[in-house]
Amino acid sequence: MKQTKVYLVALLAIFTLVVSCKEGEKDKPVITTAPIEFKKDGTLEIVQQQTDSVLVKLDIEIAESEYETATGLMYRSSMAPKQAMLFLFDDLEMRSFYMKNTEIALDIIFIDENNKIVSIQKNAKPFDETGLSSLVPAKSVLEVNAGKSDEWGLEVGDVISYQKN
16 A cells, blocks of 8 residues: 555656646747848859850849858858859968858859859759869859859859949
8 A cells, every 4th residue: 555655656746747847848938040031232243254245143142251251151041043142252262162051052153363263163962061172272252053053154264243232
């Protein structure tokens, strides 16, 4: 009889603990993150070197600070077809980008100090942490939706020009 009382008290204590834990969960605030929206900082044109004709005009978000450069297009679920992110650096050197926490496939376009395209890494896969190199020194980098560099006919030697808002 005494053993049965001990079991009942133990079961009651466990039940009370489980119920109080569940009730405590109801009071916890739900944390949600707001989606990161595209912020138009300027416009950019890519001009075909051989014909001097404009291949495409884009709205650009510019990454200049250390935080903006490190974050880039991470945590975004999409980007409009005529939007891009332009990364601006102070120096000309080998660049390597990766897709950690980046949900959208991208073409990564490396640009030299004369605003000429020097290399293109096509179809960078979402969440892939493999480094994608510029192959030659670059001073800026343009990220666009995957497949756009082929769609627009971009080639090494084409030139960009941009204006900040």
